[in-house]
Amino acid sequence: MGHPIRQTPKGDAPSARRGGRRGGHRGVRGGHHPYANASSSTAGTQSTMSTVAALTRPTLDAERLPARADVMDVKRLYSTTAGEEPQTFGSLGKTLDPTLLQALDKMGFEYMSPVQQKVLTQLPTLTSDCLVQAKTGTGKTAAFLLPSIQNLLQGNAPPRGKVGILVICPTRELALQIAKEADGITACLPRKMECHTAFGGTARASNLSKFLNGNPTILVATPGRLNDLLGEENVREKFSHIKTVVLDEADRMLDQGFAPDIHKVLRNIPSKQTDGWQGMCFSATLPEKVNDVVKCVLYPGYTSLSTIDGNEAPTIDRVPQYSVIVPSMTQMFTTLQALIETEYQQNPQDFKAIVFGTTANGVALLYDVYKKALPRFRMYELHSRMNQNARTRTTNEFKAATSGILFASDVVGRGMDFPNVGLVIQLGLPSAAEQYIHRVGRTARAGKDGRAVTVLYSNEAFFVHTNPSLPIKPYPEDLSSKAAQYQSVINEAFTQVEDESKAKAYSAFLGYNKTFAKKLQLSLPNLVAVANEYSRTMGCPEPPLIEKRTIGKMGLKGVPGLNIGSRREN
Numbered sequence: 001m002g003h004p005i006r007q008t009p010k011g012d013a014p015s016a017r018r019g020g021r022r023g024g025h026r027g028v029r030g031g032h033h034p035y036a037n038a039s040s041s042t043a044g045t046q047s048t049m050s051t052v053a054a055l056t057r058p059t060l061d062a063e064r065l066p067a068r069a070d071v072m073d074v075k076r077l078y079s080t081t082a083g084e085e086p087q088t089f090g091s092l093g094k095t096l097d098p099t100l101l102q103a104l105d106k107m108g109f110e111y112m113s114p115v116q117q118k119v120l121t122q123l124p125t126l127t128s129d130c131l132v133q134a135k136t137g138t139g140k141t142a143a144f145l146l147p148s149i150q151n152l153l154q155g156n157a158p159p160r161g162k163v164g165i166l167v168i169c170p171t172r173e174l175a176l177q178i179a180k181e182a183d184g185i186t187a188c189l190p191r192k193m194e195c196h197t198a199f200g201g202t203a204r205a206s207n208l209s210k211f212l213n214g215n216p217t218i219l220v221a222t223p224g225r226l227n228d229l230l231g232e233e234n235v236r237e238k239f240s241h242i243k244t245v246v247l248d249e250a251d252r253m254l255d256q257g258f259a260p261d262i263h264k265v266l267r268n269i270p271s272k273q274t275d276g277w278q279g280m281c282f283s284a285t286l287p288e289k290v291n292d293v294v295k296c297v298l299y300p301g302y303t304s305l306s307t308i309d310g311n312e313a314p315t316i317d318r319v320p321q322y323s324v325i326v327p328s329m330t331q332m333f334t335t336l337q338a339l340i341e342t343e344y345q346q347n348p349q350d351f352k353a354i355v356f357g358t359t360a361n362g363v364a365l366l367y368d369v370y371k372k373a374l375p376r377f378r379m380y381e382l383h384s385r386m387n388q389n390a391r392t393r394t395t396n397e398f399k400a401a402t403s404g405i406l407f408a409s410d411v412v413g414r415g416m417d418f419p420n421v422g423l424v425i426q427l428g429l430p431s432a433a434e435q436y437i438h439r440v441g442r443t444a445r446a447g448k449d450g451r452a453v454t455v456l457y458s459n460e461a462f463f464v465h466t467n468p469s470l471p472i473k474p475y476p477e478d479l480s481s482k483a484a485q486y487q488s489v490i491n492e493a494f495t496q497v498e499d500e501s502k503a504k505a506y507s508a509f510l511g512y513n514k515t516f517a518k519k520l521q522l523s524l525p526n527l528v529a530v531a532n533e534y535s536r537t538m539g540c541p542e543p544p545l546i547e548k549r550t551i552g553k554m555g556l557k558g559v560p561g562l563n564i565g566s567r568r569e570n
């Protein structure tokens, strides 16, 4: 990964709580904290400086200001099924600093969500280690930021220039989103608490220098760039007074893909055993196996909190979930078109949807074709083949959009909060139930309603049967005849899509499905036959060329039906 450590500008606010409680049940360093005790003259100076900073960086400030929540919806949402009203943050008494309460009020956070209430009232202390599970979109971000920030405010702030809270999360987009929420929560402190981000994709040097020369009390980072930076001695020194380490999307951060990176990070910051920092792990999905691996950040005896009943699927109850099973690859694109049209006709007002594809190149192709086939919608694409600027721009645009369709890969499958998405479509086999659940969670957030539809071809249909706890029902309408009517529209759209885009999608399709060939009950020649059917559906007269080396890497050497050759020479 490549990219920035970015400094967060934000405004300062008037009042401060003096002194404050001292927390910590084990060896947390105490000491003066710079946020709650600013004298009025210091606070005044800071305030003026921040105002200047804010004025000179208006765009950045606007980008990072959290939107106000819809209080009425949230009150209904956070009520218990027994009809009990949720508690307000104000009812917590002295648990939270008045400046944090003031900021929450500004953000429109009046009532605690169930996970926030559990964390703030049921943890033995705000610095206790915890493993926390709560459904998607129910406010886990504030649930880990509030106690960790409060801890700094009650006498445990690190010295100036040092990192106090490290949040590690899987994607760049999520890092920015978490940082924005941290900015919101700390917006009313008398003295600015800087939140920096570190993630791949943009200039390293300038951002590193901002981090080193700044005062990054909070750092939100993705593991790759964080490790890259931790290779530098002066960066490691910044972590000498770390108080809290949060793993957001903990099951993802500790799975095979990320775990080595996390372990490397942990080797480069003070040891938990000797330093006693607080560990917090949060996710909507915490499969059993996570319990074996969380010990790298949590002490034995850590507190487990969950807002999900034992056998319940961690998807939001308000989301009706459907599957559409398509008999063959040839109907995939027409069925998606019919589905979008049908859903739109049912809910035309502010139609805002996300369509997840299985691979980045597959998503790019979907975007290319539906831009032509569904011109009435504003289309967006978001995947790892785009540069970071384009990714950030699209993220911000789609967050702000009242309607439109985002074609996305899993870079935004977890954690991302796109307000008012009313429909999530998944096209192709989700790699695991957890991935399915997180994608569904991009809708019905913060009290809003939503629907989710998964479109699978027949060999992929096992996904529904092998995950019986997921409340997926057959789609209430047979879309086949409607789909057939869109054949010419799709064919025409494909004539306008570049061959290169088709070839990349074809290759990605082969690579992705090869890893699931057994589950799909496809022999390798049959897998290639399905991929070739996919390419014919895209209007390719013959299967796109695929390099010998790529075939070898995919483990498809010698499999009949492939068109071996180099696209570059042609």
Ligand SMILES: Nc1ncnc2c1ncn2[C@@H]1O[C@H](COP(=O)(O)OP(=O)(O)OP(=O)(O)O)[C@@H](O)[C@H]1O
Pocket (backbone or CB within 6 Å): 066, 069, 070, 074, 108, 109, 110, 111, 112, 113, 116, 134, 135, 136, 137, 138, 139, 140, 141, 142, 283, 284, 414, 415, 416, 417, 441, 445, 446
């Ligand atoms: N107490 C609250 N009152 C009003 N809105 C809230 C409250 N807490 C969180 N929100 C809003 O709810 C939305 C979802 O919150 P958040 O992104 O933290 O959910 P999450 O549980 O982390 O979701 P995911 O599992 O997808 O990561 C955000 O827009 C957030 O600003």
